[in-house]
Amino acid sequence: MPIAVDACAAQHQGDRKEQQDRVAILPHARKRGVALAVVADGMGGHTGGALAAEQVIHTSKNNLDHFSPTEESARWLLENSMREAHTMIKASRFMNEKDPHSTAVMLLLQPGRVTWGHCGDSRLYRFRGNKLLGRTVDHSFVEHLVAVGKITPEQALTHPNRNVLMTSLGGQDEPRFDFADTVDLQAGDSFMLCSDGVWAYFDEAEMGELLAANSARTACEKIIDLARQRAGGTGDNLSLAVIRLLEIEVPKARPPAGFVPSSGRRM
Incomplete structure (x- = not known):
């Protein structure tokens, strides 16, 4: 089914x-279904x-x-977008005397394929x-400690350096990116992009x-409400984008006007 x-x-x-x-969900200007x-989480002083x-x-x-989906790859779009943003953010440091940085997570939806990439x-x-099929791995100090077996994922949640990033857009060093994609898509699949002000308050x-029990809009509302309650007055900015894939019921074609189905006769 579609x-x-x-x-x-x-x-x-x-x-x-x-x-x-x-946060934004941007439709392609010319290509239907793209x-x-x-989601970008900015850092670096006032404004x-x-x-x-x-x-x-x-x-x-x-x-x-x-x-152009027929001439360029999805990964090219994602990487080029983050790389260009990194260059522009870095250049802005000389114009406004600030130290701006940003994370980024992006998902490109095309007919039959989803591709994503992130930094930070x-x-x-x-x-x-x-059921969780997977998530991105943070470019953070605590995720590095988890990866090398120094701490457990549970310890990472309360580690004093849990907000220290290993890479970001706008930093002195070249940013690090990770990418993945899938063509294994089904009705009932969902994707959520979010800043740490959201994921810090939920288990998977x-x-x-x-996500499974609500529309995209209702899921966003409930997630924000719960995060605000759990923050106890000390919550960070919250941003999220939810994409759910739904099965469309195709109506059966009506018979032509005046058509009468024949009843079978036994011989």
Whole structure:
């Protein structure tokens, strides 16, 4: 059966003085069924982080508008968008005397294929129904410690250096990117992109239940409400984009006017 897309992007300022996250779901200007979801978590002093995250969205939209799916790869689009954003954010340091940085996580949706990439600790989760199929691995100090067996994933949640990133857009060093894709898509699949102000308050099982049981819009609303409750007045900016794949019921063709089906006769 054909598959439809149910999508929603949402954010909340949390308990911060400024919203430095940016989130968008961008349709391709000319290609039906092609869209790009982006979450960027900006850092770097007053307005600096917001400008960095805004640059990620701006660069992504510009590249998507010029993207030709038949001539260019999805990975090229994602990597080029993050690389260009990195260059522009880095250049802005000399103009505004700030130290802006941003994370980025992006998902490109095309008919029959989903491709994603990220830099930093904004995440992408992939579910089938309520079952986790995988998530991105943060480019953070604690994820490195987990990978080498120094701490457990549970210890990483409360580690004092859990917010230290190993790479980001706009830093002095060349950023690190990771990519993945899938053509194994089914109705009931869902993808969630989010900043750390969201994922810090949920385990994967609860996320899966919320996404499987609700529309994209309702899931976003419930996730933000729960994160705000659990933050206890100290919550970070929250941003997320949810993409759900739904099965479309195709109506049966009506018989032509005046057509009367024959009843079979036994010989």
